[in-house]
Amino acid sequence: MIFCVEDDSAIRDLMIYTLNTTGFEAAGFEDGIAFWEAMKQQEPELVLLDIMLPGEDGISILKKMRSRAEFRNIPVIMATAKGTEYDKVTGLDMGADDYLAKPFGMMEMVARIKAVLRRTGKKEDLKVLRIGSLELNTDEHSVFADGESVNLTLKEFDLLNLFMNHPGRVFTREQLLAQVWAADFTGETRTVDVHIGTLRMKLGNCGEYLETVRGVGYRMAGKG
Secondary structure (H helix, E strand, O other), X not given: OEEEEOOOHHHHHHHHHHHHHOOOOEEEEOOHHXXXXXXXXXXXXXXXXXXXXOOOOHXXXXXXXXXXOOOOOOOEEEEEEOOOHHHHHHHHHOOOOEEEEEOOOHHHHHHHHHHHHHHHOOOHHHOEEEEOOEEEEOOOOXXXXXXXXXXXXXXXXXXXXXXXXXXXXXXXXHHHHHHHHHHHOOOOOHHHHHXXXXXXXXXXXXXXXXXXXXXXXXXXXXXX
């Protein structure tokens, strides 16, 4: 997941659209308040952070991220106004991984993101996930259970991907809705139970790895 913090809605929407069509998941936020709320729910792979924001500016947000252990290693690309050398140098000195000078092209943005993810090793670690006889490949968007290919919907795949990235961690229904459905969700938490049910059925024997934690939510058993 890529977080885009940009107050211009037209630019933000274009960034998110481009990332979604080039193989990334992305979410956008107009200011620091919305960004920090999202960070409570999900840790992104990378943050695209505009310096000029209403309220808390990008430099302040970056400083906070680098001062907190749980966010310190998340890659950050700063977006700076063209020609503002001071902002660029300040951002890099504060721990930004790269910068984009506005106005920037969308393909340049994607190239910079891929380069930073390669450099930080974030993307490589997530390519193939294995738990017991269950395997998920994020690059190929494929799932195999007991050696058999499993056809999943996008939300089922995203759910499984989340669980397999955090074996043993319990997720509440509300957390699953926030991380998998996000802005697309308009219903009730019951939709989580329905998707878990169909996911277990499709995974066959491997469906047992998805455990119900009564009164809390669900988790993926750590089968190693």
